[in-house]
Amino acid sequence: MTPHPTVLILPVALPLFLGAFSLLFQSMAPDRRVALQRILAGLGLFANMAVAGFLLFWVLQRGPQAFQLGLWPAPFGITVYLDTLTALMLAMVGLLSLLIYPFALETIDPERARLGFFPMLLFLLMGANGAFITGDLFNLYVFYEVLLMASFVLLTLGGTPSQINGGIRYVVLNLMGSMMLLLGAGITYGTLGTLNMAHIAVRMAEAPYTVQAVIAGLLLVAFGAKAAAFPAFFWLPSSYHTPHPVVTALFSGVLTKVGVYSLFRVFPLFFPTLLATWQPLLLTVAGLTMVIGVLGAFAQPTIRRLLSFHIISQIGYMLMGLGVALSPSTYGVGFGLALAILFLIHNQLVKTALLLGGGAVELEMGTGKLSELGGLVHSRPLQATLFLVAAFALAGFPPTSGFIGKLGLLEVTFAAGQWPIAAVSVFVSLLTTMSMIRLWQSIFWGKPRLSPPPGVRAPGRALWTTTPSAILVALSLAIGVAAQPMLTLVQTAASQAIDRAGYVRTVNPELTEQDRSLPLGIQSQRSEKAGG
Amino acid sequence: MTEIYLRLVDRILTPILLLIAIFLFLRGHDLPGGGFIAGLVAAAAIELTILALGSAATRDRYGPWLAPLLGIGLMVAVTAALIGMAGGGFFLGRWIQFEVAGETLKLGTPQLFDLGVMLVVVGMAVTYLLRLSEAAETPPPSTKHRETRP
Amino acid sequence: MLQRAPSKGLSASFALPKFSSSAHSPPLTENTSQTRKNTVLALCLTVLFVSAPLLWLLKPHRSFSFGWWAALPAAAVTLWQTLQLIPVGQGIFWVERYGWAPTLGLELALRLDGLALFFGLIITGVGTCIAFYTAHYFAGDPRQGFFYLLLYAFMASMLGLVWSDNLLALFVFWEGTSLTSYLLIAFKSEYKAAVDGARRALIVTTAGGLALLAGLVLLGLEAGTFSISGLLATPGIATAAVTPIALTLIFLGAFTKSAQFPFQFWLPGAMAAPTPASAYLHSATMVKAGIFLLARLHPAFSELPLWFWTLLLTGSFTMLLGSLSAIRYTDMKALLAYATVAVLGMLVLLLAFDSTYAYAAFVVTVIAHALYKAPLFLSAGIVDHAMGTRDLRKLAGLGRSLPLLAATVALAALSMAGVPPTLGYLAKELLLESGMKPLEQGQWLVGSLAYGAATLSALFMVGAILTLLWEAFFRRHPEEEGARLHHLPSFGFVAPALLLTLLGALGALAVDSVQNLLFAPAVAALAGEPVELHLKLWHGFTPVFLTSLAILGLGTAVFLARSPLRRLLNSLPAQLTSLFVYDQLVNALYRFAYRITTWIQGSPMAPQISVTLLSAALLVAYAFTHSSLASLPLLDSLEMPSLTEWLLCVLALFGALATIRARSRLSAIIALGVVGLTVTLFFLVFGAPDLALTQLLIEVLGIILLVLVFFRVRPDPDLDSGQGTSWRTISKLGMAAAMGFFGFAVVLINHISQVGESISPYFLENSYSIGRGSNVVNVILVDIRGYDTLGEITVLALAALGGYALLRSPQLPLLRRRIQMARRQNGAADQPTPPKTETGHD
Amino acid sequence: MTALMLALLVGLLFACGTYLVLQRGQIKLVLGLGLFTHAINLALFGTGRLTRGAPPLVDGETVKAAGSAAALFARYADPLPQALILTAIVISFGMTAFIVMLIFRRDALTGSDLLPGELAAVVNTADPFAKFTLRMQLPEAADDYDLLQYELDEVYDYPEREVENARE
Structure with missing residues (x-):
C-alpha cells in the first residue's frame, strides 16, 4: 500500500503539534506541567523516530518522493522533497534525539525542565527536520531560523554567566550566517526568478558564472557558518561547552550536521560545475577546518571543550568528501559524496556517544577539567569501555565506522588525485588519535584525583544514561563490521543527491524543459481539488 | 497628573486600538492588514495599558489569557494547516461561504491560520513587554558600580 | 628476475623448483600453486577472538589450574598449523576470502603460505607458553581475566595480520595489534610510567600506521587490487611512478612498528607492560609485524635501490644502536628491549639482500630470537615476581636460590650470544655469511658495512647478555642493597620459559630435519620461488667461524669492561636520543596548538564577526572579478528616482550615520528608528503597504523594547580609550567599506543578469481565483507560502519562550547561594591534590 | 537607476551596520544588527521589480481585465519579495528581541556591561584565552567576584601549567 504523500510533512508537523500542545499548559502548576511535557516530548520523539524509519523504508522501496504543500504546483508553492539522503538524516536525527531523551530525563535539573526544556527538544527537532525535507530555498532559511532559535533557547536555558556569554557569541555569529542565507535566497529569486530548488537547479545551469558564484559564495558562507567550517567556526567552541551536557550532545549530532547536509544537498544540485572549479577552495576550507579544529582540541583543558573542537575538525572530513564529490575516479562519480555521508553518520553516532559519556562524567564529578579527573576506569568499567571504543572510532581505528569512513575518504581523494588534502587528512587523523588518547587517559587512567561530590546521583552508572551510549557505540561497530550494506546505502543516497534530473523530475516533470519563460502552462490540479 | 492622563488614554485608546486590530485582521485577506499587523497593533494596545497602569494591573487584566497564548496561537495555526490535510494537502485551503446582508462572506482555513499568527504575535510581544516592564519597575539588584558616563 | 649465482654451497644451496610450471612465472599466485578453500582459517581466527571474552568471563583468577585451559585455544591453533607444514611445504596453500567492504577493496582474504605459516606458528606457539605462564604470573589477581582478554585479542590480531592476503585487512589487524598492545602496555593504568609508555607506543605506531595506510592505498590504487598476492604479481608495480612514495610511507609504518631507528624509543617505554605481555609483544609478535610486512613485500620490491639502501642503512644503524644501548641499562627488561631493537635491525638489514643466505638467515634469526628472547623476558618476570625487583644493581646470586631459572637463562643466553650449537649460533653464522657474500662479490662498501655492523652488534650483544647473566645469577654481591627473595617460583611458572629455551638451544641440532619442513616454505615465500635448504651447523674453519670466535672473545671483553662502558654511555647528553627529539616535537606541537588556539579563540567577538563577513565579501568580490562590466543591461529597467526617493535615501543615510555618531543611547535608538521609518516610507512608495505597516509597527515595538532594556542595562565602560585605537579604527573602516561594497554588489547582481x-x-493571477483573497501578499503568507509563516511564528513563539526563560532563570543571589552551598559540601574536594609523578614498575 | 540608488543605499547601510557591530559595547551591537536588518530587507526588496505605487491588491475583475499574468505583473508590485520580507522582518524581530534579552540577563548576572570578549576575560568561560589583565581594571565589580571565581574554577588560570597538563 502506498501511503499518501502527505506523510512527508509529518516529521515537521508532528513535533510542532506536540510542542505547541505542550505549551498550552503554561498556567498549570509547574511540576504537573513538566511531567506532562516530559511525556509529550517522549511521545513526540518516539513517533518521530517511527515516522523517520518508515520514510527511510519507503524511500528505499520507492525512490525519491516530493509533495506540494497546499497542492500549489511546483515552482509556486513550497515543495517538500525526500530522497535517501534526507531520509537518512531524518532517521539519524530522530534516533539521536530519541536516545538523548532518557539521558535528559535522568539528568536534566528541575529548573531547566520548568523553563521549557522538553518542548524545546521538540521544536529543535522540528527545525532540523524542516531543514532536511524542504525543497524550497527560502523555506530552508525559515527552518534554519527555527532550528537556530530553538538552539539559542536550549543553549541559554538556565542562564548561567558562561551560558550567556557563549550564547551571545553563538547568536550573533550565527545570525551573520543566516543573513547570508537570506541574501542568497533573495538573490536567487532576483536573478533566477524562483525559489523552488528543483526550478533553481534547472535555471542555475543557464546562469552566468558571476551569478552562480555569488549565490554559491553566499550559500557556502551561510551553510559553512552553520557547519562550523573554517573561517566561520568561532561560535562553536565558545558556546558548546556551556549548556547542560545533554544539550551539547544533541547539538553535536544535529546542528552542524544540518549545515553539512545543506551543503551536500545544495552544491551538487545547484552548482555541479562549481564543485569542479571551486574544488581547490573547498579542499582548502576542508583542510584548514580539520587542522584548526584538531589543533584547537590540543589546547583544551576540559572534556567538552576538547570534544567541541573535534566537531570542527571532523566537519573538515565531510567537506573533503564534498570537495571530491564529483571528481572522476575509478570509484565513479559521487563516491566522494557517499563517503562524506557515511562519515557524517559515523560522526553523529560517535560524537554523541562521546559527549554523552563525557557529560555523564562531568555531571557526576562536578567538573570536566581534565587535570582534575583521573582513574575512573576502575569504578566505571562499562562507561570507560564505551568511551574508549567511541574515542577510537573517532580517531578512525578499525573495526569501527570511523575506519571505514577514513579509509574510504582516503581512497577516494587519492583516486581523485588530491594528494595534499589526503596527506592533511592523514596527519589530522594522527593528531585526533593523540588528542583522544589524552582525553581518555586523563579521565579514565591514572590515579583517581577527585571523588564525586556528595549527594550527586551517579548518572554515569545509571542504566538510563549508559544505554544510549551503548547503542550508539554498537551502531558504530555495526557499521564498521557490516560495512558493505552501509556503503551501498550511502551510495544510493549520494547517487540520488547528485541526480539533478531525477530531483527535478520528482518535483515536477514539467520543469525539465529549459524554461526561460514563465512556466504558466503548469496549471494547478489544486483549482479542482481546492474547490470545496 | 500624568498618570490620570495615561489612564484616560488607556480607557479610550486601548479599546479603539483593539478594534482596529480586529478590523485589520478581518480585512487582511483582501486589503492591507492581516494577522501580523493586527497582532502588532493589539500588542501596542496592551503596551499602552502597561504604560498607563503598570505591569501588575495589566497582568490582572489580561493575565490568564497571556500565558498560554503562544500555545493557543501555534495550535490554531497548526490545526488550520492540518485541516487541509483532509483534502490531501498540508495547508490546503478549505472554505465556507455564506451570505450575510447581501455580502458574500468567506471563512476559510487560511483565515484561521492568520488568526493563529495574530495570537502568536500578540503573545510574543506581550511576553516581552510585560516581563521587561516588570523588571524595569523593580530597581536593579546592585547599583554600586553603575557608571556615570552618558 | 632475481640474480642468483649458484653459491659455493657451504651452508645453503638451491634445489630445482619442485613444480616445473613455476620456473618462470611467480609461483605464489593462486594460478600456479594449489590452493585449498575452506573456512578453517577463519575458524581459527574466530576461535582465538572468541576465546578472548570467554576467558575473561570465566573469571580465571578463581581457579587454580587455569593455565592449562588458557593455553588450550592457542595450543589447538598451533597444532593445526603444525599439521599444515607438510602441505604448505609442497606449495598447497589455504586461501579464504570473505567480503567486508569490497567497494573499498577491503575484504577479509586469508592465505596460509610458507611465510604466514612460519610466523603463525611462532605467534601461537609462543602464545601458548605465554598463556600458560600468565596464569602463574597473575595467580589470584582479579584482573587476570581481563589480561587474557587482551592477550587473546592481540594474538588473534597478530595471527590475522600474518595470514591476511589483503593489504587493507592486513592494516586492520595491524591496527588491532596497536590497540591491544596499547591496552596491554597500560595494563597497570594507575602508574604514570605505564600510561605514558602506552601512549608513546600508540602514538608512534599510529603515526606509522597512518603512513602505512596511505602507502598501501597508493599501492593498491596503482595496482588496481588490494590483494597482496595480486599486488606481488602485478607486472611493473616496482617501477610505477607512485611506488617510491608508497614505499617510503610503508617503510615509515614498518619501521615505527618494528622499532627501527629513529623510532626505537617507544620500545623501552613499552616495558611497563606486565611481563607476559612484554615477553610476547617484544620477542615474537608485535615488533615483528613490521618485519613481516617488509618480508611480505620483499619479492616485488627488493630490486629497487630505494629498498636496498633504506633497509641496509636503517637496519645496520639500528642494530648497532640497539646492541650498544643494551649494555647501558640495569633494568633487565630494558636491557632485553634494546637487545630486541638490535635483532630487529638485523632482520631489516637481512631483508635488504636478495640472496638465499639472507633469506635463510632471516628466517632462522626470527625463530631463534623468539625462542631465546621470550624465555629471557619470562625469566625477568619470574625474577621480578620472586625478588620484587628486576634491577640488576639489586640482584645477585640468584643461581643458587633459583637454579632451574638460572639454567634456563643461561641456555637462552648462550643462544643469544650465538654459542654453538644453538639456533642463535646458526642465525649468527648465516647473518655473517650473508654479510660476507657481497664481499666475495666485490661489493666492498655494502659488504663491509653489513659485515662490520653484524660483527660489532653481535659482540655487544654478547657483552650485554653476559652482563645480565653474571650480575643477576652468578656474582656474589649486589652493587646496592640487595633484594630479598619473597617466594620461590613453582615449576609451572618456569616451565614455559624452559620449554622455549630448550627448543631454541637444541633446535639447531635437528636442523637437518627441520629446515625443509619449517624454514624452506618461508624462504620460498621470500624468494618468490620454491627453495631447498641445506643448512649445517658445522662447516669448517671458515672466516665466518673465525669471526664468530672473535665475537665471543671480544664480547667477553666488553662484558668485563661493562662498568666504564656504562659510565661512558650514561654521560652522553640526553639531547642525542630520539626520545628527546620526540618529546621536543610533541611539546612544540602542543605549544604551537596552544598559541594558535589562543590567537584564534581568544579574540573578542569583533574580529570573529569580521572574518565571517569578510569571507562572504571576498567571495562576492571574487565573483565580480569574473563578470564583464559591459553586461549591465538591466540597470536602466526603471527610470531615474524621483526627488522624494532621493530624499528618503539621504534621510536613511543620515539616520544611519546618526546611529553611529550618537552620544547617548536614547538618541542612537531614535536614530535607528529614523532609518526604520525611511525604510517604511520606501516600502510605501514602491507599492508595499503591508510591508510598510508591519515595518512601522515592528519599529515602534522594537524601540520600546530597546528603551526598556537599555534604560536598565549599565552603560559600557570606556574601553576604547587608550592603546592602538587608530589601527583598530582603520581596520573597522576597512571592514565597513568591504561590507558596503558587498551590499552594493549583492543588490546589483540582480540587475546584471536575470535567467x-x-x-x-x-x-x-491566481491569488484571487484560487486563494480567494485580493491581497496577494496576504494570500502568499497564509496560503501559498503558509508553511514559511508557520515556521516564522514558531520562531516568534520560541523567542518568547526563550526570553521568558532568561528572565525567569535563577538570579544572581540565588546562584551565588548555590555555589557557596556546593563549595561547603565539597570542602576538601575543591582543592585537587597536585598530580604526583609515580615511577611505576611492575 | 533606481536600482543603483537602492544598491547604494543598501551598501551604505551595510557599511554603517558593520562599523557599529565591530564597535565595543552591546548597545552598538544591537543597533548594528538593526541596521543590517534594514539593509537586508531593502536588498530583498530590490530583488523584485520595483513598481511605484501599485500595491498587489488584485481581485477577480482586475485579473480578467488585464488578460494575462504578464500584464498584471507589469502593472502591480511584485508580491513575492514582499511576503519574503515580511517573514524576514518578523523573524529578525524575534532574534533581536532575544539578543536584547540575553544582554539584559547578562547585565543582571554580572553587573558589568562589557563586550563578550572583554566580559569573557572577566567571567572567563566563553574565552579561556583572553588576557587576564582586564580583571584588574574592574575593581568595582568585586562583589560579583565569587560568582566569577566560580566560573574561573572551571577553566585554567595558568596557561603554562595547562600546557603541562595537556602533555600529561
Whole structure:
C-alpha cells in the first residue's frame, strides 16, 4: 500500500503539534506541567523516530518522493522533497534525539525542565527536520531560523554567566550566517526568478558564472557558518561547552550536521560545475577546518571543550568528501559524496556517544577539567569501555565506522588525485588519535584525583544514561563490521543527491524543459481539488 | 497628573486600538492588514495599558489569557494547516461561504491560520513587554558600580 | 628476475623448483600453486577472538589450574598449523576470502603460505607458553581475566595480520595489534610510567600506521587490487611512478612498528607492560609485524635501490644502536628491549639482500630470537615476581636460590650470544655469511658495512647478555642493597620459559630435519620461488667461524669492561636520543596548538564577526572579478528616482550615520528608528503597504523594547580609550567599506543578469481565483507560502519562550547561594591534590 | 537607476551596520544588527521589480481585465519579495528581541556591561584565552567576584601549567 504523500510533512508537523500542545499548559502548576511535557516530548520523539524509519523504508522501496504543500504546483508553492539522503538524516536525527531523551530525563535539573526544556527538544527537532525535507530555498532559511532559535533557547536555558556569554557569541555569529542565507535566497529569486530548488537547479545551469558564484559564495558562507567550517567556526567552541551536557550532545549530532547536509544537498544540485572549479577552495576550507579544529582540541583543558573542537575538525572530513564529490575516479562519480555521508553518520553516532559519556562524567564529578579527573576506569568499567571504543572510532581505528569512513575518504581523494588534502587528512587523523588518547587517559587512567561530590546521583552508572551510549557505540561497530550494506546505502543516497534530473523530475516533470519563460502552462490540479 | 492622563488614554485608546486590530485582521485577506499587523497593533494596545497602569494591573487584566497564548496561537495555526490535510494537502485551503446582508462572506482555513499568527504575535510581544516592564519597575539588584558616563 | 649465482654451497644451496610450471612465472599466485578453500582459517581466527571474552568471563583468577585451559585455544591453533607444514611445504596453500567492504577493496582474504605459516606458528606457539605462564604470573589477581582478554585479542590480531592476503585487512589487524598492545602496555593504568609508555607506543605506531595506510592505498590504487598476492604479481608495480612514495610511507609504518631507528624509543617505554605481555609483544609478535610486512613485500620490491639502501642503512644503524644501548641499562627488561631493537635491525638489514643466505638467515634469526628472547623476558618476570625487583644493581646470586631459572637463562643466553650449537649460533653464522657474500662479490662498501655492523652488534650483544647473566645469577654481591627473595617460583611458572629455551638451544641440532619442513616454505615465500635448504651447523674453519670466535672473545671483553662502558654511555647528553627529539616535537606541537588556539579563540567577538563577513565579501568580490562590466543591461529597467526617493535615501543615510555618531543611547535608538521609518516610507512608495505597516509597527515595538532594556542595562565602560585605537579604527573602516561594497554588489547582481522570468505573475493571477483573497501578499503568507509563516511564528513563539526563560532563570543571589552551598559540601574536594609523578614498575 | 540608488543605499547601510557591530559595547551591537536588518530587507526588496505605487491588491475583475499574468505583473508590485520580507522582518524581530534579552540577563548576572570578549576575560568561560589583565581594571565589580571565581574554577588560570597538563 502506498501511503499518501502527505506523510512527508509529518516529521515537521508532528513535533510542532506536540510542542505547541505542550505549551498550552503554561498556567498549570509547574511540576504537573513538566511531567506532562516530559511525556509529550517522549511521545513526540518516539513517533518521530517511527515516522523517520518508515520514510527511510519507503524511500528505499520507492525512490525519491516530493509533495506540494497546499497542492500549489511546483515552482509556486513550497515543495517538500525526500530522497535517501534526507531520509537518512531524518532517521539519524530522530534516533539521536530519541536516545538523548532518557539521558535528559535522568539528568536534566528541575529548573531547566520548568523553563521549557522538553518542548524545546521538540521544536529543535522540528527545525532540523524542516531543514532536511524542504525543497524550497527560502523555506530552508525559515527552518534554519527555527532550528537556530530553538538552539539559542536550549543553549541559554538556565542562564548561567558562561551560558550567556557563549550564547551571545553563538547568536550573533550565527545570525551573520543566516543573513547570508537570506541574501542568497533573495538573490536567487532576483536573478533566477524562483525559489523552488528543483526550478533553481534547472535555471542555475543557464546562469552566468558571476551569478552562480555569488549565490554559491553566499550559500557556502551561510551553510559553512552553520557547519562550523573554517573561517566561520568561532561560535562553536565558545558556546558548546556551556549548556547542560545533554544539550551539547544533541547539538553535536544535529546542528552542524544540518549545515553539512545543506551543503551536500545544495552544491551538487545547484552548482555541479562549481564543485569542479571551486574544488581547490573547498579542499582548502576542508583542510584548514580539520587542522584548526584538531589543533584547537590540543589546547583544551576540559572534556567538552576538547570534544567541541573535534566537531570542527571532523566537519573538515565531510567537506573533503564534498570537495571530491564529483571528481572522476575509478570509484565513479559521487563516491566522494557517499563517503562524506557515511562519515557524517559515523560522526553523529560517535560524537554523541562521546559527549554523552563525557557529560555523564562531568555531571557526576562536578567538573570536566581534565587535570582534575583521573582513574575512573576502575569504578566505571562499562562507561570507560564505551568511551574508549567511541574515542577510537573517532580517531578512525578499525573495526569501527570511523575506519571505514577514513579509509574510504582516503581512497577516494587519492583516486581523485588530491594528494595534499589526503596527506592533511592523514596527519589530522594522527593528531585526533593523540588528542583522544589524552582525553581518555586523563579521565579514565591514572590515579583517581577527585571523588564525586556528595549527594550527586551517579548518572554515569545509571542504566538510563549508559544505554544510549551503548547503542550508539554498537551502531558504530555495526557499521564498521557490516560495512558493505552501509556503503551501498550511502551510495544510493549520494547517487540520488547528485541526480539533478531525477530531483527535478520528482518535483515536477514539467520543469525539465529549459524554461526561460514563465512556466504558466503548469496549471494547478489544486483549482479542482481546492474547490470545496 | 500624568498618570490620570495615561489612564484616560488607556480607557479610550486601548479599546479603539483593539478594534482596529480586529478590523485589520478581518480585512487582511483582501486589503492591507492581516494577522501580523493586527497582532502588532493589539500588542501596542496592551503596551499602552502597561504604560498607563503598570505591569501588575495589566497582568490582572489580561493575565490568564497571556500565558498560554503562544500555545493557543501555534495550535490554531497548526490545526488550520492540518485541516487541509483532509483534502490531501498540508495547508490546503478549505472554505465556507455564506451570505450575510447581501455580502458574500468567506471563512476559510487560511483565515484561521492568520488568526493563529495574530495570537502568536500578540503573545510574543506581550511576553516581552510585560516581563521587561516588570523588571524595569523593580530597581536593579546592585547599583554600586553603575557608571556615570552618558 | 632475481640474480642468483649458484653459491659455493657451504651452508645453503638451491634445489630445482619442485613444480616445473613455476620456473618462470611467480609461483605464489593462486594460478600456479594449489590452493585449498575452506573456512578453517577463519575458524581459527574466530576461535582465538572468541576465546578472548570467554576467558575473561570465566573469571580465571578463581581457579587454580587455569593455565592449562588458557593455553588450550592457542595450543589447538598451533597444532593445526603444525599439521599444515607438510602441505604448505609442497606449495598447497589455504586461501579464504570473505567480503567486508569490497567497494573499498577491503575484504577479509586469508592465505596460509610458507611465510604466514612460519610466523603463525611462532605467534601461537609462543602464545601458548605465554598463556600458560600468565596464569602463574597473575595467580589470584582479579584482573587476570581481563589480561587474557587482551592477550587473546592481540594474538588473534597478530595471527590475522600474518595470514591476511589483503593489504587493507592486513592494516586492520595491524591496527588491532596497536590497540591491544596499547591496552596491554597500560595494563597497570594507575602508574604514570605505564600510561605514558602506552601512549608513546600508540602514538608512534599510529603515526606509522597512518603512513602505512596511505602507502598501501597508493599501492593498491596503482595496482588496481588490494590483494597482496595480486599486488606481488602485478607486472611493473616496482617501477610505477607512485611506488617510491608508497614505499617510503610503508617503510615509515614498518619501521615505527618494528622499532627501527629513529623510532626505537617507544620500545623501552613499552616495558611497563606486565611481563607476559612484554615477553610476547617484544620477542615474537608485535615488533615483528613490521618485519613481516617488509618480508611480505620483499619479492616485488627488493630490486629497487630505494629498498636496498633504506633497509641496509636503517637496519645496520639500528642494530648497532640497539646492541650498544643494551649494555647501558640495569633494568633487565630494558636491557632485553634494546637487545630486541638490535635483532630487529638485523632482520631489516637481512631483508635488504636478495640472496638465499639472507633469506635463510632471516628466517632462522626470527625463530631463534623468539625462542631465546621470550624465555629471557619470562625469566625477568619470574625474577621480578620472586625478588620484587628486576634491577640488576639489586640482584645477585640468584643461581643458587633459583637454579632451574638460572639454567634456563643461561641456555637462552648462550643462544643469544650465538654459542654453538644453538639456533642463535646458526642465525649468527648465516647473518655473517650473508654479510660476507657481497664481499666475495666485490661489493666492498655494502659488504663491509653489513659485515662490520653484524660483527660489532653481535659482540655487544654478547657483552650485554653476559652482563645480565653474571650480575643477576652468578656474582656474589649486589652493587646496592640487595633484594630479598619473597617466594620461590613453582615449576609451572618456569616451565614455559624452559620449554622455549630448550627448543631454541637444541633446535639447531635437528636442523637437518627441520629446515625443509619449517624454514624452506618461508624462504620460498621470500624468494618468490620454491627453495631447498641445506643448512649445517658445522662447516669448517671458515672466516665466518673465525669471526664468530672473535665475537665471543671480544664480547667477553666488553662484558668485563661493562662498568666504564656504562659510565661512558650514561654521560652522553640526553639531547642525542630520539626520545628527546620526540618529546621536543610533541611539546612544540602542543605549544604551537596552544598559541594558535589562543590567537584564534581568544579574540573578542569583533574580529570573529569580521572574518565571517569578510569571507562572504571576498567571495562576492571574487565573483565580480569574473563578470564583464559591459553586461549591465538591466540597470536602466526603471527610470531615474524621483526627488522624494532621493530624499528618503539621504534621510536613511543620515539616520544611519546618526546611529553611529550618537552620544547617548536614547538618541542612537531614535536614530535607528529614523532609518526604520525611511525604510517604511520606501516600502510605501514602491507599492508595499503591508510591508510598510508591519515595518512601522515592528519599529515602534522594537524601540520600546530597546528603551526598556537599555534604560536598565549599565552603560559600557570606556574601553576604547587608550592603546592602538587608530589601527583598530582603520581596520573597522576597512571592514565597513568591504561590507558596503558587498551590499552594493549583492543588490546589483540582480540587475546584471536575470535567467528566466519571475514566478510572481502566477500569484497575481491566481491569488484571487484560487486563494480567494485580493491581497496577494496576504494570500502568499497564509496560503501559498503558509508553511514559511508557520515556521516564522514558531520562531516568534520560541523567542518568547526563550526570553521568558532568561528572565525567569535563577538570579544572581540565588546562584551565588548555590555555589557557596556546593563549595561547603565539597570542602576538601575543591582543592585537587597536585598530580604526583609515580615511577611505576611492575 | 533606481536600482543603483537602492544598491547604494543598501551598501551604505551595510557599511554603517558593520562599523557599529565591530564597535565595543552591546548597545552598538544591537543597533548594528538593526541596521543590517534594514539593509537586508531593502536588498530583498530590490530583488523584485520595483513598481511605484501599485500595491498587489488584485481581485477577480482586475485579473480578467488585464488578460494575462504578464500584464498584471507589469502593472502591480511584485508580491513575492514582499511576503519574503515580511517573514524576514518578523523573524529578525524575534532574534533581536532575544539578543536584547540575553544582554539584559547578562547585565543582571554580572553587573558589568562589557563586550563578550572583554566580559569573557572577566567571567572567563566563553574565552579561556583572553588576557587576564582586564580583571584588574574592574575593581568595582568585586562583589560579583565569587560568582566569577566560580566560573574561573572551571577553566585554567595558568596557561603554562595547562600546557603541562595537556602533555600529561
